[in-house]
Amino acid sequence: MKYFRLIWKNAWRKKIRTSLTVLSVFVAFLLFALLSALGFAFRGGVDVADAERLIVIDKISLINPLPMSYRNRIAATEGVESVTHASWFGGYYQDPRNQFGQFPVDPESYFDMYPEFNMPAEQFEAFKRNRTGAVVGREIADTYGWKVGDQIPIQATIWTRADGGRTWEFQLEGIFSTDDPRGSSALMLFQYDYFEEARAFGKGTVGWYILRVSKGADPVQVANAIDLQFANSPNETETSTEAAFAQSFTKQFGNIALIVTLILGAVFFTLLLVSGNTMSQSVRERISELAVLKTLGFSDPAVLGIVLSESILIMLMGGLLGLGLGWLLIQGLAQQMAAFLPGIFLSPAAMAGGVAMMIGAGILAGIFPALKAMRLSIIDALARA
Amino acid sequence: MSDILAKLRGVSRIYQKGKEKVEVLHELDLEIPKGDFIAIMGPSGSGKTTLLNLLGGLDKPTAGTVNVGGAELSSMSNSQLSHWRSTNVGFIFQFYNLLPVLTALRNVELPLLLTDFSSKERVKRASIALDIVGLADRAKHYPRELSGGQEQRVAIARAIVSDPSLLLCDEPTGDLDRETADEILRLLQVLNREHGKTIVMVTHDAQAADYANRTLHCDKGTLEAREAA
Numbered sequence: 001m002k003y004f005r006l007i008w009k010n011a012w013r014k015k016i017r018t019s020l021t022v023l024s025v026f027v028a029f030l031l032f033a034l035l036s037a038l039g040f041a042f043r044g045g046v047d048v049a050d051a052e053r054l055i056v057i058d059k060i061s062l063i064n065p066l067p068m069s070y071r072n073r074i075a076a077t078e079g080v081e082s083v084t085h086a087s088w089f090g091g092y093y094q095d096p097r098n099q100f101g102q103f104p105v106d107p108e109s110y111f112d113m114y115p116e117f118n119m120p121a122e123q124f125e126a127f128k129r130n131r132t133g134a135v136v137g138r139e140i141a142d143t144y145g146w147k148v149g150d151q152i153p154i155q156a157t158i159w160t161r162a163d164g165g166r167t168w169e170f171q172l173e174g175i176f177s178t179d180d181p182r183g184s185s186a187l188m189l190f191q192y193d194y195f196e197e198a199r200a201f202g203k204g205t206v207g208w209y210i211l212r213v214s215k216g217a218d219p220v221q222v223a224n225a226i227d228l229q230f231a232n233s234p235n236e237t238e239t240s241t242e243a244a245f246a247q248s249f250t251k252q253f254g255n256i257a258l259i260v261t262l263i264l265g266a267v268f269f270t271l272l273l274v275s276g277n278t279m280s281q282s283v284r285e286r287i288s289e290l291a292v293l294k295t296l297g298f299s300d301p302a303v304l305g306i307v308l309s310e311s312i313l314i315m316l317m318g319g320l321l322g323l324g325l326g327w328l329l330i331q332g333l334a335q336q337m338a339a340f341l342p343g344i345f346l347s348p349a350a351m352a353g354g355v356a357m358m359i360g361a362g363i364l365a366g367i368f369p370a371l372k373a374m375r376l377s378i379i380d381a382l383a384r385a
Numbered sequence: 386m387s388d389i390l391a392k393l394r395g396v397s398r399i400y401q402k403g404k405e406k407v408e409v410l411h412e413l414d415l416e417i418p419k420g421d422f423i424a425i426m427g428p429s430g431s432g433k434t435t436l437l438n439l440l441g442g443l444d445k446p447t448a449g450t451v452n453v454g455g456a457e458l459s460s461m462s463n464s465q466l467s468h469w470r471s472t473n474v475g476f477i478f479q480f481y482n483l484l485p486v487l488t489a490l491r492n493v494e495l496p497l498l499l500t501d502f503s504s505k506e507r508v509k510r511a512s513i514a515l516d517i518v519g520l521a522d523r524a525k526h527y528p529r530e531l532s533g534g535q536e537q538r539v540a541i542a543r544a545i546v547s548d549p550s551l552l553l554c555d556e557p558t559g560d561l562d563r564e565t566a567d568e569i570l571r572l573l574q575v576l577n578r579e580h581g582k583t584i585v586m587v588t589h590d591a592q593a594a595d596y597a598n599r600t601l602h603c604d605k606g607t608l609e610a611r612e613a614a
Contacts, residue, residue: 002498
């Protein structure tokens with residue numbers, strides 16, 4: 001710390017040059033923060049997936065429904081603790097742009113399956129009692145300004161009503177949230193019984209089943225046993241872990257992780273060139289000053305450390321500003337996008353990774369000039385001065 | 386206890402310049418008593434600065450031994466020499482070599498960064514050193530805000546702040562006008578006489594050499610003594 005003043009003063013020796021370098025670092029880490037948060041949203045389902053939950057879908061396609069009769073057979077399979085189901089409704093609120101996930105479910109078993117969803121007990125009871133009741137996640141309620149008791153019309157894009165209508169009316173009975181910051185509650189749940197009774201077609205089916213494996217049971221064996229039961233039937237199944245299901249769902253959007261990595265790779269490569277050039281120039285300009293430090297008794301490692309610290313300091317100044325502004329922007333973005341892309345979140349791990357990248361990039365950008373400074377001959381440098 | 390601060394025995398220094406070997410110092414013997422003030426004169430390339438570098442532990446002899454204050458410099462590693470320099474020797478250069486990004490006070494404080502003194506203690510000692518050279522009121526000035534003579538005074542303060550026994554001055558007045566040069570030389574005399582510093586000064590200026598106790602003439606790698614007038 002006693003060298004900090006020296007390092008700080010040297011870093012700002014050429015104010016315009018350092019400002020431009022800090023600015024380029026700032027932009028790079030702002031981009032890093034935004035892309036990390038978006039990447040997190042895309043793979044969010046994978047990260048929060050519960051290893052003990054399995055998903056049973058139609059073997060051919062997720063959009064093919066499964067018979068309701070499968071529920072009891074799945075529940076009776078050895079190693080299955082509990083079963084619930086959900087279906088894709090695919091509606092919108094007022095405007096086709098206002099799309100979010102809506103699912104008809106069996107309230108009791110569904111909320112048992114997902115204990116991470118929290119809702120006041122009286123709201124849950126009211127939801128169970130009201131056949132046309134619905135509950136929504138906090139993100140959805142905030143986005144549309146809904147409150148408990150509101151009447152919510154949802155326009156169906158798939159499920160027309162038996163009476164020919166496309167408008168489904170629901171009464172909002174509760175708002176739930178999730179404690180897990182990585183998870184999303186951007187969905188609407190309503191009674192399967194109401195859906196089953198009022199829809200024009202597809203009766204007696206559900207979209208997919210979700211089951212919890214008993215303690216000690218092997219999820220792979222349970223999945224195989226379920227698929228075996230329905231082999232050679234009109235609706236063969238494919239059972240996978242929740243993580244695998246979320247992963248295959250995410251892949252529909254392309255390999256987000258690879259895209260993010262490629263963009264960031266290009267940005268950071270450019271950043272290294274810019275900041276490496278800054279440090280090289282800076283060291284070249286003060287060869288005689290570095291020789292004086294060594295003459296005064298600063299050791300070779302101390303000179304190396306001073307130059308490297310300067311490079312890291314420049315990275316940290318720009319990087320922390322970029323990460324900070326990114327974090328602020330993400331708070332707003334997450335609210336705006338909650339309905340369309342839930343789970344936009346700059347995780348502590350991503351932030352720690354960002355800081356590690358700042359230090360790493362600082363070392364990479366500064367190592368060659370620092371080695372040059374460390375190895376310089378005092379006599380030659382003073383003679384040149 | 387010996388009264389000799391520095392002792393050079395059979396010191397040669399040969400530099401390799403391309404394929405050619407250049408012998409700058411040739412089997413040189415020298416003893417410098419504690420509290421001495423020596424001027425070294427001689428033509429360019431005669432080995433004056435090389436001698437100063439050897440005394441300051443900035444260079445090592447090709448042959449012979451250099452002993453300063455009981456430390457055998459010729460057998461020390463680079464890191465040992467760095468540490469030794471930080472506490473035993475102060476350097477004063479022709480062009481001052483102050484760091485332009487630091488104030489006078491912070492320039493003087495630099496050698497103390499290598500000690501365990503607290504920040505407060507470092508500032509106190511740097512202020513005292515600036516006071517000794519008569520620049521207490523310029524502590525917060527940057528080098529660009531000082532005259533040449535003032536810059537050299539700051540450099541002297543930096544050289545004495547860690548209280549070394551030996552001061553090595555390489556043309557300390559070479560960049561100054563006569564009047565300012567005399568001020569600097571009087572200051573060096575005060576440091577020698579009142580603060581007991583042993584001073585070795587390389588100079589081309591005969592008037593500057595007059596301030597020393599004795600003058601050695603360096604030529605073709607050997608030394609010849611000439612008593613000061």
